[in-house]
Amino acid sequence: MRNPKPETGGHKRNSAPLLILISAPSGGGKTTLCEMLLAARPEMTRAITCTTREPRAGETDGVDYHFFSAAEFLKRLQAGNFLEHATVYGNSYGILKSELLGKLREGKDVLLNVDVQGAATIRERAEEEPELKKALVTVFLTPQSVDILEERLKRRAQDSAAVIQKRLAVARQEVGQWKNFDYLLFSTTKPEDLKRMLEIVEAEKMRVARSQAPEF
Numbered sequence: 001m002r003n004p005k006p007e008t009g010g011h012k013r014n015s016a017p018l019l020i021l022i023s024a025p026s027g028g029g030k031t032t033l034c035e036m037l038l039a040a041r042p043e044m045t046r047a048i049t050c051t052t053r054e055p056r057a058g059e060t061d062g063v064d065y066h067f068f069s070a071a072e073f074l075k076r077l078q079a080g081n082f083l084e085h086a087t088v089y090g091n092s093y094g095i096l097k098s099e100l101l102g103k104l105r106e107g108k109d110v111l112l113n114v115d116v117q118g119a120a121t122i123r124e125r126a127e128e129e130p131e132l133k134k135a136l137v138t139v140f141l142t143p144q145s146v147d148i149l150e151e152r153l154k155r156r157a158q159d160s161a162a163v164i165q166k167r168l169a170v171a172r173q174e175v176g177q178w179k180n181f182d183y184l185l186f187s188t189t190k191p192e193d194l195k196r197m198l199e200i201v202e203a204e205k206m207r208v209a210r211s212q213a214p215e216f
Helices: 030-040 070-078 097-105 116-126 130-135 146-156 161-175 190-205
Strands: 019-023 082-088 091-096 110-113 136-142 183-186
Touching: 019 030, 019 116, 019 190, 030 110, 030 190, 070 082, 070 091, 082 097, 082 116, 091 097, 097 110, 097 130, 116 130, 116 136, 130 136, 136 190, 146 161, 183 190
Parallel strands: 019 110, 019 136, 136 183
Antiparallel strands: 082 091
């Protein structure tokens, strides 16, 4: 009788890499979830954003951000190098298409933490790039009600009452976009959010479209 081959990671070894995009309204918990997901999946890497702002103390170019001059950023923008970009408080931010494709071609799962507007742009651009379209998995994370979100924002104690109300008004508009995502993940506790996010990753890893044929 032949001895069976030892287990070697199964679908993890044979499945194509994922481009996981997590979006949420302000205060929805996406940054925390992304940090926990990266800690739970050491083989996963985050997409490094480009920015024109000055590095802060302790930040390293190519690790925290790709730091560009305004001229270099504009040159890349005009060349169509960015998958998505935005200007925030006078500084430009963008995600290079080559950053994502390079990591995916290395077989790495890539994590994107973006706002709802950025997610819409990335979905649109991925339609033009077969590699990105095949890898892309979009998740919308949100509390189950605006009251819960308001309580979270108050608990953070980072914003004034007026700013919180402004964030809630924006959040109401953002939540209306949930149907455009592959998954809707209602945020409850941090451990439960991570558990369900890991289940999404595992399910996507087992999709036939991303798998190689079994060896018999």
